[in-house]
Amino acid sequence: MAENLGSVRRDGANRVVMRFERRLAHPPAKVWRALTDTGELAAWFPATVAFDATPGARLRFDLTPEAKRRLDIPSDLDTVSAGEITRSEPPHLxxxxxxxxxxxxxxxxxxxxxxxxxxxxxxxxxxxxxxxxAYFAEAASAWHACLDALDALLAGRPGTVAAWDRAAELRGAYDRALA
Structure with a gap:
């Protein structure tokens, strides 16, 4: 279960970096689509995203209903947040x-x-x-599970990885890794 664990490290006084590396059996162009296509993102990303991969484009994120349920957030609470594309070099970065x-x-x-x-x-x-x-153990286990779901989507098995359940399975491994 602990294979492919990501790493969590401090980068300066006020930043933490979670890093994950995966070998995928798919070309960069196919993975790029899964990272940038709104429909494909819906199958594995923890929020719905209004996405435009143009540098400078504004992004809109909203937690999914399942994310709100699992995180004990009231379903009627506004969880919309913003982002911005800072770099886009299709299909590599x-x-x-x-x-x-x-x-x-x-x-x-x-x-x-x-x-x-x-x-x-x-x-x-x-x-x-x-x-x-504890916050970073939870976040790292969630990203790990999302990457498992991304891999399943790319392999033509969307929905076969229950990301929230997988994150719960991984939580103990990340707790131990960060102890």
Missing amino acids: LEYTWGEEVLRWELRPDGEGCVLVFTDTVVVDSGEVPDDP
């Missing part, structure tokens, strides 16, 4: 903000597939994100 976070997706060809390196850089103690290992 995509970077954007989501609130106080910077999400970076790097794709490099590897044989008939590619290697995906995903990093989520978070500013801690910003008022939005606590400086708490």
Whole structure:
């Protein structure tokens, strides 16, 4: 269960970087579509996204109903947040903000597939994100599960990975890794 665990490390006094690396059996162009197409994002990303991969484009995120339920957020609470595309070099590099976070997706060809390196850089103690290992264990397990769901989508098995259940399975491994 603990294979492919991501890493969580401090990067300066007020930033934490979660990093995940996956070998995917799909070319960068196919993975790029899954990272940028609103319909494909809906199958694995933890929020609905109004997405335009043009540098400078504004993004709109809203937690899914399942995310709200699992996070104990009232269903009628407004969870819309904003972001912006900071870098876009199809099909190799995509970077954007989501609130106080910077999400970076790097794709490099590897044989008939590619290697995906995903990093989520978070500013801690910003008022939005606590400086708490438990918070990052939960966040890392959730991203890990989302990447499992992305891999299932790319393999033609969308919906076969219950990301929230998978994140709960992974939580203990990330708690131990951050202890």
